Amino acid sequence: MSSHSLFDQAVALSAVSPNLYTGATSDAFANMVGPFGGLTAATLLNAVLQHPDRLGDPVSLTVNFAGPVGDGPFEVEATPLRTNRSTQHWLLLQKQNGEIVTSATAFFATRRETLSEQQLAAPSAPAAETLPAVAVSIRNWFKQYEFRFVHGVPLTPRQADQAADTESLLWVRDKPERPLDYLSLTALGDVFAPRIFLLRENFTPSGTVSMTHYFHATSDELARVGSGYLLGQAKASRLHSNYADQIAHLWSADGLLLLTSTQSVYFKE
């Protein structure tokens, strides 16, 4: 692991006392208001990953973005709510000035070999290397990823004969390259822009309010992916009265489904 990468610095936490950690926001991952949500999600997961009482690997993670994270230091409270023989449930609260800015729950488990069946095949896509890297630089955090779109680039004009479609398909990986682990996979699961940006050609105030990741990938599968490209697909089922859902998947380049992720996303109008 490249422990000196900007990503690793940004998700770093210091243990203060049992169940209490401190960290600080990173300019490199700044979004419009506060940090990139995927970075915040990874930071909260990191509190569990480095907790001495942690059992097993992450299976599910839900992060609720409750209020803006201000630039500067924050605290993360990581509380094991319940520990069973091979499973563990966590509550995570990120605070600034005593106020909760993010809450999360995480489910960890030790996993064994079972029936293994993938029902959702990776969509066909041209090889990543054959597609241009998109130079998007409105927000700092974009610069930490390499994006190569197959289709569905946000905020770009549609052709007159093109139906309104909220689906994006793209290759993505960390920039600079970094071997995939649960932290970077958590952040990569949030690289898709709000789906409303696919229906509108101009910026609309929007932001994720809740995000849930299901980690299909076991640690040996993550190791096999290494720093390769991931194929990501995201689409909305419905956008209505200020809120839209988003269903997203990330596959390895050889077609293994690593993550299923869903979001509820606010949009202004």
Place this chain on the structure above:
Amino acid sequence: MSSHSLFDQAVALSAVSPNLYTGATSDAFANMVGPFGGLTAATLLNAVLQHPDRLGDPVSLTVNFAGPVGDGPFEVEATPLRTNRSTQHWLLLQKQNGEIVTSATAFFATRRETLSEQQLAAPSAPAAETLPAVAVSIRNWFKQYEFRFVHGVPLTPRQADQAADTESLLWVRDKPERPLDYLSLTALGDVFAPRIFLLRENFTPSGTVSMTHYFHATSDELARVGSGYLLGQAKASRLHSNYADQIAHLWSADGLLLLTSTQSVYFKE
């Protein structure tokens, strides 16, 4: 609202002190171990719905099934973690004998009229009335719903030429009929059996560990659905090393998407 229905009795809570409620499990909604998870989810949501400080309607709900709920009384702690101008984040903890059996987070908001766009159309299906009601009675909670399957009946033998497929499509509604509200929609979002039951013809120990609902339906849309059938679709993307995901949707009979739901589901082998 039929306030004397078994469902309404089962989700009922009594306020004990600020943020603290008590309830009790209901035989009518018993599953193999403890109550039907959808009923537990609805019960936790009910704590917020009847909380004097509640703001707006539910947009997202994540429920983590941490341990078995024993027959008998329980407590629900409902804590508003953060209240903004038009949004509110909640933490919900269900306890028995001082131990956490279920945790949840909920996001509520006041919603306004905006762009409205449904991207996921309801699958075509024969009218509910033309399909036989399935008489499934292994668990008590099944008897509280009317199921009319289009395809994907769990634990039934596949034909030799049939591919392994985890998708179910079915009509479902409360039995007896009951006007749809956020409570019943929450429970209905969990009526799909574990997807592993579609791959295996025999019972495999299995259970939901985390479930997330996104409520697309606004309260006026729920009122328009009334006690009509909902069309439900559920499928898994991947089943691997003890855990599977499930992506589900519920539409009204006239094709309006009411709920997007995802689950992480344990299966034994």
